[in-house]
Amino acid sequence: MTTLSLEVEKLNNFINGEWVDVSEAQAVINPATGEEIVQVPLSTKEMVDEAVAAAKAAQKEWALVPAPQRAEVLYRVGYIMKERKERLSQLLTMENGKVIEEARGEVQEGIDMAFYMAGEGRRLFGQTTPAELKDKFAMSQRAPVGVVGIITPWNFPIAIATWKSFPAIVAGNAVVWKPATETPIMAYELAKIFEEAGLPKGIINVVFGAGSVVGEAMVHHEAIRVISFTGSNDTGRNIASECGKQLKKVSLEMGGKNAVIVMDDADLDLAVEGILWSAFGTSGQRCTACSRVIVHEKVKRTLEERLLAAMDKLSIGNGLDESIKVGPIINQSGIAKIKQYIEIGKAEGADLLAGGYELTEDAHENGYYFAPTLFTNAKADMRIAQEEIFGPVVSIIPVASFEEAIEVNNGVTYGLSSSIFTNDVNRVFKAQRDLDTGIVYVNAGTTGAEIHLPFGGTKGTGNGHRDSGIQALDVFTEWKAIYVDYSGKLQRAQIDVES
Numbered sequence: 001m002t003t004l005s006l007e008v009e010k011l012n013n014f015i016n017g018e019w020v021d022v023s024e025a026q027a028v029i030n031p032a033t034g035e036e037i038v039q040v041p042l043s044t045k046e047m048v049d050e051a052v053a054a055a056k057a058a059q060k061e062w063a064l065v066p067a068p069q070r071a072e073v074l075y076r077v078g079y080i081m082k083e084r085k086e087r088l089s090q091l092l093t094m095e096n097g098k099v100i101e102e103a104r105g106e107v108q109e110g111i112d113m114a115f116y117m118a119g120e121g122r123r124l125f126g127q128t129t130p131a132e133l134k135d136k137f138a139m140s141q142r143a144p145v146g147v148v149g150i151i152t153p154w155n156f157p158i159a160i161a162t163w164k165s166f167p168a169i170v171a172g173n174a175v176v177w178k179p180a181t182e183t184p185i186m187a188y189e190l191a192k193i194f195e196e197a198g199l200p201k202g203i204i205n206v207v208f209g210a211g212s213v214v215g216e217a218m219v220h221h222e223a224i225r226v227i228s229f230t231g232s233n234d235t236g237r238n239i240a241s242e243c244g245k246q247l248k249k250v251s252l253e254m255g256g257k258n259a260v261i262v263m264d265d266a267d268l269d270l271a272v273e274g275i276l277w278s279a280f281g282t283s284g285q286r287c288t289a290c291s292r293v294i295v296h297e298k299v300k301r302t303l304e305e306r307l308l309a310a311m312d313k314l315s316i317g318n319g320l321d322e323s324i325k326v327g328p329i330i331n332q333s334g335i336a337k338i339k340q341y342i343e344i345g346k347a348e349g350a351d352l353l354a355g356g357y358e359l360t361e362d363a364h365e366n367g368y369y370f371a372p373t374l375f376t377n378a379k380a381d382m383r384i385a386q387e388e389i390f391g392p393v394v395s396i397i398p399v400a401s402f403e404e405a406i407e408v409n410n411g412v413t414y415g416l417s418s419s420i421f422t423n424d425v426n427r428v429f430k431a432q433r434d435l436d437t438g439i440v441y442v443n444a445g446t447t448g449a450e451i452h453l454p455f456g457g458t459k460g461t462g463n464g465h466r467d468s469g470i471q472a473l474d475v476f477t478e479w480k481a482i483y484v485d486y487s488g489k490l491q492r493a494q495i496d497v498e499s
């Protein structure tokens with residue numbers, strides 16, 4: 001097991017292309033070992049003002065750089081990330097705890113996003129349309145919005161940042177980015193990569209610090225025209241209501257209560273694999289994690305037996321060890337929240353089949369570990385089947401039909417990801433139509449989104465915007481309609497020519 005160390009003891013903000021020291025700081029803890037890795041700055045509101053001023057000044061020039069040239073920087077970012085993939089992955093495992101193979105997968109998502117969005121530098125398509133009048137040309141094109149604010153969570157500290165910052169940059173915006181305080185190292189490393197790739201000063205500005213200070217200051221800053229946020233429902237709602245007052249554009253991605261549906265004709269071994277990795281991968285700390293299994297009653301017993309046998313083989317520990325499959329929980333308050341839901345589940349009358357406790361002995365002594373947990377005979381309206389737990393806890397809900405499975409799947413306030421295991425083609429097509437989620441998987445678990453498709457969901461998961469895919473550009477651009485009249489005389493549109 002290799003352990004990297006950072007070349008600095010305290011991170012700096014990156015504002016206007018300069019590394020800026022901040023006196024106040026707090027420790028960043030490796031959740032696998034409880035050890036301090038580095039200190040993260042706790043910035044003030046004034047530092048946000050400085051970052052926004054730098055971004056505003058730089059953005060004017062950047063918007064005039066031809067988009068294919070803006071894209072060149074992203075290509076270089078992608079190549080540097082590729083060269084540095086192993087270092088980034090190990091540091092990601094150290095700050096977040098996810099196992100190294102998942103960390104490599106997350107860094108790869110960032111690399112893919114760099115090349116995908118760099119390609120957009122030669123597209124950024126608008127439309128040409130016929131005009132209503134003679135000798136007149138009509139078209140629409142995307143324009144940058146100006147300064148954009150991105151606020152990112154700790155569970156995907158590099159991938160989500162690339163989903164938001166790369167489309168913003170290629171579209172000609174400047175970015176002020178507040179990473180989660182728990183996981184600042186990926187932001188520091190990515191800022192260094194932008195610097196090396198030759199991104200002009202002020203186009204990306206990283207301001208570390210608490211959401212209640214730095215995040216709030218960004219949300220309230222009148223010069224930030226867009227906030228793109230991923231995180232908890234409560235924080236997202238507060239951000240949306242403040243942005244609403246200011247008529248500021250806001251894009252929210254706030255998690256899910258995702259289900260795997262297992263029908264009576266499913267390949268049960270495949271379903272077990274799908275449930276295992278989407279429920280316990282990343283220790284369940286994904287917004288796409290499976291936390292409900294909706295199973296046809298005819299196969300419930302067999303599924304439970306096979307799932308328990310597979311869970312028994314899961315190795316839990318420090319994710320830098322290649323043999324480990326489930327890493328730690330991000331921090332003690334994450335553990336406390338999970339424990340609370342275990343008690344809620346028991347009190348509600350669900351049957352605990354496995355897990356339900358914190359691991360504190362031997363190799364788990366200093367980190368934050370929780371045993372993969374399985375409840376069964378849960379009812380669709382129980383809190384454990386309705387609320388986001390963000391841990392390795394999954395509840396089995398038995399149903400009697402396909403129709404009931406769809407109803408239970410849709411009967412939550414979230415709508416991010418769902419999955420169905422079945423070999424019946426009619427059910428497949430009905431399910432992809434009727435499942436009320438932004439992502440639907442067939443014969444696969446609920447996680448593992450690809451960056452060239454829209455990422456986000458319905459209902460309480462968000463507010464109708466999408467990260468990733470071509471759709472991400474809609475968050476970071478304004479549409480402009482352009483009419484060129486080359487008739488040489490003043491033609492009046494919207495005049496009824498018949499009258």
Ligand SMILES: NC(=O)C1=CN([C@@H]2O[C@H](COP(=O)(O)OP(=O)(O)OC[C@H]3O[C@@H](n4cnc5c(N)ncnc54)[C@H](OP(=O)(O)O)[C@@H]3O)[C@@H](O)[C@H]2O)C=CC1
Pocket residue numbers: 151152153154155178179180181182209210211212214215216219230231232233235236238239253254255256286287337388389390
């Ligand atoms: N949808 C998803 O992918 C995620 C969902 N969650 C859910 O949220 C729960 C709590 O996690 P937590 O990390 O506290 O989530 P938060 O929503 O608090 O954090 C997400 C980001 O928002 C920032 N933030 C916090 N408060 C504000 C604010 N008032 N204004 C602006 N930005 C703010 C945070 O900063 P900082 O942390 O530095 O203070 C962080 O960068 C989890 O248990 C899980 O259920 C969490 C993470 C990701």
Ligand SMILES: O=C(O)CCC(=O)C(=O)O
Pocket residue numbers: 155156160230285286287288289446447448449450
């Ligand atoms: O599971 C995925 O595909 C992505 C998950 C993610 O981005 C998240 O949990 O925030």
